[in-house]
Amino acid sequence: MYQEEMLQINGVRLWTAIQGAGQPMVLCHGGPGSYDYLAPIADMTADLCQVIRYDQRGSGRSQPVGPYDVSTFVEDLEGLRKHFNFERWIVGGHSWGAGLALAYAVKFPARTIAVLHIAGTGIDDRWHDEYRGNRLNMLSESEREEYERLRAQRELAEDADGERILNRLRALSRMTDVFDPNQVDNLPSFDDYFVSNEANEKVGADWKHYTTDSKFQQSVYNLSMPVLFLHGACDPRPVHFIETLAAQLRRSTFASIPESGHYPWIEKPNEVKTALRQFVVDFI
DSSP states (O other): OEEEEEEEETTEEEEEEEEEOSEEEEEEOSTTTOOOOOHHHHHHHTTTEEEEEEOOTTSBTSOOOOOOSHHHHHHHHHHHHHHHTOSSEEEEEETHHHHHHHHHHHHOGGGEEEEEEESOOTTOTTHHHHHHHHHHHTSOHHHHHHHHHHHHHHTTOOHHHHHHHHHHHHHHHHTTSOSSGGGGGGSOOOOSSBOOHHHHHHHHHHHHHHHTOHHHHHHHHTOOSOEEEEEETTOSSOHHHHHHHHHHSTTEEEEEETTOOSOHHHHOHHHHHHHHHHHHHTTO
């Protein structure tokens, strides 16, 4: 079974897709402000799970309506669960979506069977400076110079010029998201639907508040459900922060996928599929 549908959830129209049968699972894309690209992950588990994918509010095929903050995005997820009448579900996400999955599990632990944290950044805000350094080190000298120049220009750019600079910065960043340079063209392009810079900035800023809040951090450490931390070994987003977080949780599994970057299922699909299925099978 595969079905796409626009749903009215929590005051906003959200694009959704559902496939498979079995234990319910939702997948949260990255960004924020991006849109769904997690069909390959859904395909890996659709014979085991009934998988929900969706475009988060503000971008993609969903309605561009705020507010853009973590709490609202968590409530959107809970609205989806209620719509589909799932008592509990596995909550998974990639990149920013992995953080959203953790935030949902903290707010609704009784509704969360397990968490899939794929290539996320954890809850230690120090990751970002190290990530920026790793990313620059993965670029050539000329690319680094261009990146730094554009970063400086972006502060003063407006309208179309600012958009052009941002697009080029994103293109340079994409080059660091793979272990194999030949795989860059296989990454999600984000050219088909609307990408919301507003949602990216506002939700991203709010997520920083979450990750620097000691009460939220402790709530994550206290999670009682199983959590799978799956991370590409060559992702510029530093893996040691994820290993440290995994070690703090009572029921966590950490899986490092070798020779892969931020989208490990693209470069190492078999390894990712094996890790995901092994984790999911434990809850069927």
